[in-house]
Amino acid sequence: MKKTQLPKAHPMDSIMSQENNIRPNLTPAWLTPDYVEEKLCLYFKDDSLNLENLDIKPALGNGENYASVMTRINVEYTMKNTNRKESTRFLVKTTFADRDPAAKVLMDYGVYTREMDMYEQILPKLADLVRNELGDSRKLFACTVNVDRKRDSIMFEDLSLDRYRVADRLKKLDLEHTYLVLEKLANFHAAGAALAERQQGIFAKNFDRGFFNQHTRGYEPIMRNLLMALSRSLELEPVLRERYQAKIDRLVDNVMDYGERSTSIVPGDFVTLAHGDLWTTNVMFQYDDEGHPTNAIFIDFQFSAWNSPAIDLHYFFSTALQENIRLKNQPEFIQFYYYRLKDALKAVNYSGQVPSLFAFHQQFRNRAFYAAFASLIFEPSMSYNGKEEASMEQIMSSSEKGMRFKDDLYQSEEIRKKMHFTLPFLDQLGLLDIM
Known part of the structure; x- marks a missing residue:
C-alpha cells in the first residue's frame, strides 16, 4: 500500500x-x-x-x-x-474505545454487529422493496462505502453533500416534518414485514435486543441513575415533588420490569422490524428551495429490533416532537401512520393479518410505558445543552463529575419546565403507578 x-x-x-x-x-x-x-x-x-x-x-x-x-x-x-x-x-x-465503560454495555446488546448486518444485508433489500413495490424512489438510507467487522466500523457516504441535514435537536420537529417521518416510517415497517415473510428467519438472530429485552439489563444502571437524578430535581419544584417524587422513586426499582413487559411480543399483535432509536438526530431531511422538507431518511440502526411498530411511535413522539404537538396530536398521528402502513402492506402483498385502526390503538396503548421511559430517561439527555461532558460514562459514574452532569441534565430550566407537562401526561395514563 x-x-x-x-x-x-x-x-x-x-x-x-x-x-x-x-x-x-x-x-x-x-x-x-x-x-x-x-x-x-x-x-x-x-x-x-x-x-x-x-x-x-x-x-x-x-x-x-x-x-x-x-x-x-x-x-x-x-x-x-x-x-x-x-x-x-x-x-x-x-465503537467507543475499549476503555470507555459504554463499550461493554453496548456490546452486550449486540449493537455493532447488528448495524453492520443492517447495512450489508437488510437495508439494501428494504430499499428495493420501497422503490420497486411502493413506488417511492427517494433515498431510504446512506450508501455504504465499507463495513469493517474486524474494527466494528462502517464508512458511509456523507449525505450533507446532497444537502441532507439533521433538524435541530433542541427545537425539535414541527407538523410538516413529523408527517413526513411517519410516511417514511410506515414504508420502512411495511417493507420489514414483507421481507420477513419472504425470507423466513432473516430477523431471527440478534434482532431481539432493544433497550429492553430478555437477555441483558446492561442499561439498568443508566436508567436507574437518570431516574434518581430526576427525583433529586423535583426538590426544586415543590408541587411536582409532592405529587410525583414517590412515584419516580418507586419507578427506579421497576423500570426494567415495566420496560421488558412493554416490549414483549403479544400473540395477535402486528410486529415488524422497528428502527428502535428514532429520535431527532437519527433522521436527516432534504429540503426544497422554499425550505419545505421533501425527504426524510433514517440513520443509526444499532437498536433495530423485531417488535411492535408502536415502540418506534412512542419513542419518536416522546423524543423528537415539539411539546405543543407531542401531547395534543398523538391520535391524529397514529391514524395518519396507520393508513399509510395499511396501504403499504397491501402494496407489498403482505399476507399476515393487518389490525384494525381500533386494534392498533390498543397495541399502541399496551406499549405506552415506552413513552414514560423515553420522555423521562432519554429525552432529557437528548436535549442537553449544558457545559458538562455528556457521555454514557458520566451517566454511569457516581463520581462528583458524573453526579454534576446528571443533576445538570434535570435541573436545567428547560427540563424543569417540561416536567410540568410531561409528568401529569404520563401520570394520567397510569404510567407512573404500579403496573
Missing part, C-alpha cells in the same frame, strides 16, 4: 475545542491514510486511486450521540483515468 503524506498538524492528534462544547476526540487510531486509501480503492473500483490529503474531524457535538463515535473525513484524491484532483467527504462510525 502506498504511503500518503499528511500535514504535521493533523486533526487526529488534537483535542476538540471546549468552546464548541464537543467531547474529547475519540477518533480511532487505525483510521490512517493508508486505511482510507485502501477502502476508497475498493469503493471506486479503481486501484490507481491515490489519496492526496485526509482531514479528520468529529462529526457530532456534545449530547448528540451516546452509543458510538462519528467521524467526518474529508479526502482529496487522484485517479489515472481522470488525471485531476477530486474531493469528497465520508462519515466513519465506530
Whole structure:
C-alpha cells in the first residue's frame, strides 16, 4: 500500500475545542491514510486511486450521540483515468474505545454487529422493496462505502453533500416534518414485514435486543441513575415533588420490569422490524428551495429490533416532537401512520393479518410505558445543552463529575419546565403507578 503524506498538524492528534462544547476526540487510531486509501480503492473500483490529503474531524457535538463515535473525513484524491484532483467527504462510525465503560454495555446488546448486518444485508433489500413495490424512489438510507467487522466500523457516504441535514435537536420537529417521518416510517415497517415473510428467519438472530429485552439489563444502571437524578430535581419544584417524587422513586426499582413487559411480543399483535432509536438526530431531511422538507431518511440502526411498530411511535413522539404537538396530536398521528402502513402492506402483498385502526390503538396503548421511559430517561439527555461532558460514562459514574452532569441534565430550566407537562401526561395514563 502506498504511503500518503499528511500535514504535521493533523486533526487526529488534537483535542476538540471546549468552546464548541464537543467531547474529547475519540477518533480511532487505525483510521490512517493508508486505511482510507485502501477502502476508497475498493469503493471506486479503481486501484490507481491515490489519496492526496485526509482531514479528520468529529462529526457530532456534545449530547448528540451516546452509543458510538462519528467521524467526518474529508479526502482529496487522484485517479489515472481522470488525471485531476477530486474531493469528497465520508462519515466513519465506530465503537467507543475499549476503555470507555459504554463499550461493554453496548456490546452486550449486540449493537455493532447488528448495524453492520443492517447495512450489508437488510437495508439494501428494504430499499428495493420501497422503490420497486411502493413506488417511492427517494433515498431510504446512506450508501455504504465499507463495513469493517474486524474494527466494528462502517464508512458511509456523507449525505450533507446532497444537502441532507439533521433538524435541530433542541427545537425539535414541527407538523410538516413529523408527517413526513411517519410516511417514511410506515414504508420502512411495511417493507420489514414483507421481507420477513419472504425470507423466513432473516430477523431471527440478534434482532431481539432493544433497550429492553430478555437477555441483558446492561442499561439498568443508566436508567436507574437518570431516574434518581430526576427525583433529586423535583426538590426544586415543590408541587411536582409532592405529587410525583414517590412515584419516580418507586419507578427506579421497576423500570426494567415495566420496560421488558412493554416490549414483549403479544400473540395477535402486528410486529415488524422497528428502527428502535428514532429520535431527532437519527433522521436527516432534504429540503426544497422554499425550505419545505421533501425527504426524510433514517440513520443509526444499532437498536433495530423485531417488535411492535408502536415502540418506534412512542419513542419518536416522546423524543423528537415539539411539546405543543407531542401531547395534543398523538391520535391524529397514529391514524395518519396507520393508513399509510395499511396501504403499504397491501402494496407489498403482505399476507399476515393487518389490525384494525381500533386494534392498533390498543397495541399502541399496551406499549405506552415506552413513552414514560423515553420522555423521562432519554429525552432529557437528548436535549442537553449544558457545559458538562455528556457521555454514557458520566451517566454511569457516581463520581462528583458524573453526579454534576446528571443533576445538570434535570435541573436545567428547560427540563424543569417540561416536567410540568410531561409528568401529569404520563401520570394520567397510569404510567407512573404500579403496573
